[in-house]
Amino acid sequence: MVLITILVASLLLARFMERTTTELLVEARAAQAVRLRGDAYSALEVTLAVLADYRAADGGLWAPAQGWGDPFAWARYEPRAGVTVAVAFEDESGKPSLPRLDTPGLQNLGELLGLAPDDAARLADALLTWTQPDHVPATLGSDLRSYERADPPHHPPQRALRSFDELAAIAVARDFFYDKAGHPTELRAQFAQSVSLYDYPAANLNAGQPLALAFAGLDETQSRRLTDYLGGRTRPRGTPPFFRSAAETAAILGAGAPGLGTEVRCLRIRVRVREGAAVFGLTAVVSPPGGAVIAAEPSPDNAAKEKPAAPGPAKSLAYPFTILDLQETMEPLAAPGGAA
Template identity: 30%
Template sequence: MSKFRKSKGSILVFVLALIVLLGVLSLRLMKETVQELRHVSQFHKRDDLRTYAYSALDLAVGVLNEFKMIEGTLHAPGQGWGNPIEYSGIDTGKLMVSNDFGDEERQSPVKWSIQLIDESAKVPFSKTNQKDLVALFSVMRAEEDSLVDEDDGQPFYDALMDWQDADDEDRDEGAEDDYYEDLDPPYFTPGKKIENFEEFRMIKGFAYDEDDPDYSGIFYDSLGSETQNLQNFRDSFSFFNRDAVNVNGLSPFLIKFLCGDDERLYEEIMEGPGNSSTDPYYTSLNDPKLRQLAERRGINLSATATMFRVLITVSKGKANFQLHAVLGLEGKGPRPGSNIPKTPSKARSKQNQKIQYPFRVLSLRENENLID
């Protein structure tokens, strides 16, 4: 009888332990399922935020167009168009969202962020001549407070040109397919103009090479992270702008490069128009120091903003949506405040003409697939 009771007790303990184990597993499974559902729901909630992101783009375009119609010419954010949300007076905290969001997330406000960058204040990369590129890479190659050797920029220029040209002949310090074929993994040169900043990661010298540490890594370090040189390059050069460079939005690095060794000119440009103008920005190129700056390098200058990069982020709780766009102004004839005629633009399609959108959309990207 006692053996039967012991056996029965053992079975009961086993069953209870099994129930506890199943309970723990069920609880963990429920937590993982809830976490997975939250992750999947982010993509559904993005559709709701996507509407707000494109509304924010329309808001930015509307503000820019209003200033263009009133002022006639856009010069700098100091005119008032630099912060579209503030100018419009929209209270983003009162914006509502669809029922796809839970009660907790519906209580948190929709956060908008619109950043306007003057893309026309960047130098057209495709029009930068050899002398300026070699000088630029030499400056980046030199350490801080060290002398700049103009020859140090030549290997980077040669590698860049070999990457873009269609032939198989190596320049003196460049690299063609035979060099890239020996890499792991191997790849080939595209034989066409470079189209984005990320492409520099593939070109000899711009990314760090442990076999040649002294002449590599000016854009990407040994960990693959972007260097300050690449950030300065992004802020100063554009793959979209094809015309004159707006002096009102020049990056400090670009001003320093254009001025060269002329420290006095650099300080005067950084100070702005000064007493020569009632506005805190340039409206023409009549200022003597601007004419002096234009003579320093083979770069055409302007005092007009004609192309804009719009960076939009809309978030609600843990969900967020990013939208990047590059917009260009329409128009014919010489550009006001420019020392070169405007490059003719391609004709719009009939459908595009019906919309009568005040800007040309040169590029549009969402979330992970962002511009450059």
């Protein structure tokens, strides 16, 4: 009887210790996430302050080579002890703006991504049926009746894409972007990497995106001249490694480049904070004054159905950038014994 009592007590104690360890681990993770989140947002504020300084001093943002590629060094920012912080930039406006593309533009994009002309035309028609209220479908399977017969039935929102995940709901288009099992295809990844969901008038050629250059009509010789100049191989000594105006561009290309600009209009900033084995990620998409905007406005019909509440009076913060998107990620600590 004594042995049974000792055995039961041991089992109960083991269960209690296991539960207590799990609860302590959860609390430790939450507390660390709060600390790292504060570090990440502090680093983001420092980065935006440096960008604002450069924009005010130089009259614009053109490329990281302008000097803001290492904002922490410029601002002499040091994280707290035991924490490492890294920042990376991606010029979102170095890609063609998807909301700005019409039928010829979408067909050209499809062909640049490797589609046959007929398939590129079908894809363009499907995308415009989904995004444009005044578009008349020209392809069998893209008409509104196809959506009514779908399972479940749905209707095109007739506004710009808000997420690339919407491609799975677009008739005809999903056949190009997803396989029969519903897995994304390579074309889907290429499409998402090649265009931006944000609305701006011209892609920044300083980003040197090959597809954006080809989409703008630059031939191989012009593209090579541009990349050689940006890479420093043909750039005269003392000139900056970026373009600041259409005149500077024309001097290298020998002609203007419609659809291409020289200014950063939409910037993706990735902040990564590490403390021990824990990593917190913060990704912000920002736009300078006069830069990119979110193009996901509903059509007039949908707007009438979904009238937002009238906003109250708001005080302007005079913030130097508009934050278009903000995402957080937290890589969890490993639990004792290897359990997640």
